[in-house]
Amino acid sequence: MTETREPTAEGVARAARKVAEILPVTPLLPLEVDGRTIWCKAECLQPVGAFKIRGAWHRLTDLSAEERPRGVVGVSSGNHAQGVAWAARRLGITAAIVMPVDAPQVKLANTRALGAEVVLYDRPGGEDRDEVAARVCAERGATLVHAYADPWIIEGQGSTGIEIAAQMEQWAGGAPDLIVAPCGGGGLTAGLALAAPDARIVPVEPEGWDDVRRSLASGRIERVAADAPPTACDALQTPATRPVNFKVLQARCPFGLVATPAEVRAAQRLAFAKLRLVMEPGGAAALAAVLAGKVELGERTAVVLSGGNTDADAFAKVLAGND
């Protein structure tokens, strides 16, 4: 239903123009790693604390006059939820968000605070979130706004790459030749691939949730194992990518990487101390892989810090640890 067309580079450029009208450019912060400078795109500073606001804005502003009054339904562990809720409130569109019962409290609270209705589903119990969302859409005649398997969402997230390119031209002397980004379902990474045709794009997933890495290796869409371990990277807990994403990723990403829980925590601590940024675990996955030396750096490397919505207790524990 959501894969009605292919996402395009022209769509990314159009999304970037729309986003530039309402959202200030997030900073691209230099960070020294082993004597070299990498450039960190601080998407955790978006109004909802994550890049997801971009795709939601691109999708909702393109709804037809018939679709708008029937509202939208989002499916999300939290950041896409807040992005859809933010865009919907600004446009006066009704939004319902299907969220897992075990999402971080801060994400549930923030989504409700933005005026969206939250419909909970039983993720730990194995309930299928897409089935729940399809049912809610059918009941209301609403438009499904998928978190990643949607050409508008991919194009909107890709606007991150347009900003990175412009900022690196000014401050780093040229366009990025490598972009490392956290990867859940592949919306952001596919968008970055369309935005930056000359850069290597490296997706990073949490340990045990590396379906995109395995899919790139096998050449077909693989699913996360049913007994996947728990992960603090709730934003990257997607069971599988989709054809609309995988087609782009397969053409542009030779491989994917995995970040371990300890590597993610180390990245959160470094971002705290050196960038003064609050990163949620999933948002720090790409930085984690870079700091762990898992990526051969480019001449001009960009790393996306994709989100910063984390509960205070969880973050305090990360800061207090030293593993």
Place this chain on the structure above:
Amino acid sequence: MTETREPTAEGVARAARKVAEILPVTPLLPLEVDGRTIWCKAECLQPVGAFKIRGAWHRLTDLSAEERPRGVVGVSSGNHAQGVAWAARRLGITAAIVMPVDAPQVKLANTRALGAEVVLYDRPGGEDRDEVAARVCAERGATLVHAYADPWIIEGQGSTGIEIAAQMEQWAGGAPDLIVAPCGGGGLTAGLALAAPDARIVPVEPEGWDDVRRSLASGRIERVAADAPPTACDALQTPATRPVNFKVLQARCPFGLVATPAEVRAAQRLAFAKLRLVMEPGGAAALAAVLAGKVELGERTAVVLSGGNTDADAFAKVLAGND
């Protein structure tokens, strides 16, 4: 020695042009407070984690050919130290920084990591930091770069206000009519006053360290009491403002405000949850006063979040608390 001329609005404009060549504009983040939007200038995202890099850059780039090889001496609890060290390294100038033995470890470590020599003095024991700095300057023929009582430093810090005005013109529909800022010796606040002649400027100090507030009330420079309480706001622990600062402040600030320790912690927690920013206590003082309802908001209110250098243990304790 450092008050050889008056700081001017033209000097602020010149500093802003110099700063714009080397430092990307820090974001101005909207924050809803009681249904109204305030605009938070995230100076904690500067490369050294504080606005102090501005004044240091303006001062050091204006050193004469005779002064440069003799080096500079800074006096600082930490953020000015890092600003001077950063600018000195970039310009190839030798820097020694006089710092208190009880400065946060992260500030001492970061200053040394930037290549500066650290000369410790006994703040808890009552040693006078200006005397120590004067001695080091005399020994080396170096130029003293005072943390606030210096026209270049005031002008450089004022470049923050030039950026705020441009950003608010674009996103808030006009220049700020109120700027609330943390205040130690009055370098930043005096610079903001010169940068924004049409805005009310409100300095905020920590409880017990409100010498500027008392000075504005009495009309003459007052000192912090010898038995002032300990404060987490180490960046704002200055014993007294100086004539070069006070002259500007007296002309523009009808009053100053105080933030209590609990108000500062609440502001740090809010910045964590809503802005995804790491604020040090002193950097959060102005936001603390605004959140506590101590300032009558303007039509377009800017709040400076001045620094984010804090130890992980201290920040974890703030997050875990709920007072």
